Amino acid sequence: MRRRQSQAHHLVHVLGSFTVTPTCESGDKLTRFGPFSSQCRVGHVKIRRGAWNEELFRVLDAVIQWKSVISWFRRALAAMARRADRPAHSI
Numbered sequence: 001m002r003r004r005q006s007q008a009h010h011l012v013h014v015l016g017s018f019t020v021t022p023t024c025e026s027g028d029k030l031t032r033f034g035p036f037s038s039q040c041r042v043g044h045v046k047i048r049r050g051a052w053n054e055e056l057f058r059v060l061d062a063v064i065q066w067k068s069v070i071s072w073f074r075r076a077l078a079a080m081a082r083r084a085d086r087p088a089h090s091i
Contacts, residue, residue, distance in 0.1 A: 030067060037067075 008022035025032060039045050047053065 030063075030070065033063060033067075037064075 012020045012022060036045070047056070
């Protein structure tokens with residue numbers, strides 16, 4: 001917790017000419033990423049061209065791939081749960 005507070009304090013200091021209000025995050029990162037992801041899918045997010053674009057897209061692509069893997073595992077676990085009352089060899 002102390003590390004988060006020091007990060008927030010540092011960012012408020014660095015962004016001194018802006019009005020900044022640090023907040024505590026709750027939930028996992030993928031859940032918090034959901035609203036942004038939804039806005040991207042419907043075209044409401046614009047990315048300004050810059051030297052940092054390649055790195056941003058690499059990171060976003062990794063997040064999207066990770067979300068896909070999580071979805072696959074979630075579906076596989078749900079399928080196994082549905083079959084749980086069957087003999088083990090049918091799983």
